[in-house]
Amino acid sequence: MRDNCSRLVQSLSLVALDRESAADAAQEAFLELHLHLSEVRDPIPWLYRVAFNRCLDSRRRFARRVRLFERLTRSTTSADWIAPAMAQSDFKEVLAGLPLRQRTAATLYYLADLPVAEIATVMNVSEGSVNRHLYRAREALRTTLEAM
Helix, strand or coil: CCCCHHHHHHHHHHHHCCCCHHHHHHHHHHHHHHHHHHCCCCHHHHHHHHHHHHHHHHHHHHHHHHHHHHHHHHCCCCCHHHHHHHCCCCHHHHCCCCHHHHHHHHHHHHHHHCHHHHHHHHCCHHHHHHHHHHHHHHHHHHHHHHCC
16 A cells, blocks of 8 residues: 555546545545455556546546536526525435435435436336436426525
8 A cells, every 4th residue: 555555646636636536536445455355366457447436436426416407507597596595505405305206316316326227226116217206306406496
């Protein structure tokens, strides 16, 4: 770890464009390496691959949240509604107003960053049902935030 940590974080910083995210990804990769050391043939390339994947996962989660924000703001006549609403209310409170299945799907998709197929497995419903719950959750969130 001492020999590779600084180079790994430096490399990841260029991918993540954020040193904190890079350090988090490196830490997770070292932990995974420790847990799977007996299964890994060549630890250094494996470590880099896992760490880079963690960085990419983090960027995907961020991009998904940005896309949600853009979808919510693009589909209304005024793009100014979301910022004041989010400043005045806690996002958890807004989610709490959704029906259970919509809240579950939205939380797993936007906050836990699970793909639709995995959400369907967790919720024990079809992927189509998950997509329907996500659509309805977005519509309900939009309506709630516009009213604030």
